[in-house]
Amino acid sequence: MNHQHTTEADTAAVRALLQETVEAWGRGDGAAYGAQFTDDATDVTFVGTVYRGGEEIGRAHQALFDSFLKGTRLAMEIIDIRFYGRDTAVVVSRGDTYKNKPKKLGKLQTYTVVRCEDGRWRIAAIQKTKRQGLMEAVSFRFQPATKPRTR
Template sequence: MNVRTADTAAITAVLDRLADAWERGDGAAYGALFTPDATYITYVGTLYVGAQEIGDAHQALFDSFVKGTKLAARTVSIRFTGPDTALVVTRGDTYKGRPGKLHKIQTYTLTRQADGEWKIAAFQNTKHQAVMEAVSFKFQPASKPAAAHA
């Protein structure tokens, strides 16, 4: 297995552990996947800073608003920007029961730590506004991306 294949597998495993912690409602395990100084921006614009704050805030959410939900996600791309840094773009959403349409787009920045483990250093979550996007493309076709990033 080459280095990039191993790194890609390790990064995918981090995202799998993130989904598992979410499903179990375990804020401490969720936060532990982030660096001590990580930034986390929710789709409503809330900024959390640091693994501890991310974990604590998510525990409060797991105990209330998102209790019993799961994460659905599909990786769009993993791009290495250096030997110890990767940018990951996913489409995802939360759900109960069966997963539906993936309404959100996430960007993760992961960094390899001194111990060799990959952790999330930054996260940005944006809710896809399909109607607004379609209007923009209709009135300004040059703003449409060249490739479909479904």
């Protein structure tokens, strides 16, 4: 894949986009969270729920911020950013929610982000997966060829 078109500014803009999701989460602001997504975005949660579009994603997260996730913050560590052409990137991150201090980052997220017509980067898709460390360890133990080079 040709990555020559990316710039440091693009990488910084993608990081800023994801940082804004972290900040909106911390404020419990579903509308601001949803605004980071495209109008036709897809959000697949780690429990398998599928939300479509920034407005629905924001609305659903506001309900979560007002109940189950009230007072939580979002911890995120970006593992990798790969650009595909000038206007698309795939980001893999570790993350989790917390109240007092971040614990082990037990979830992984894969984001597809796109540069929109207004020049802003937004999230077009996110897939969240809860890491199953014990299952992973068992798999690696009994079939070492399944272990990736880096995790």
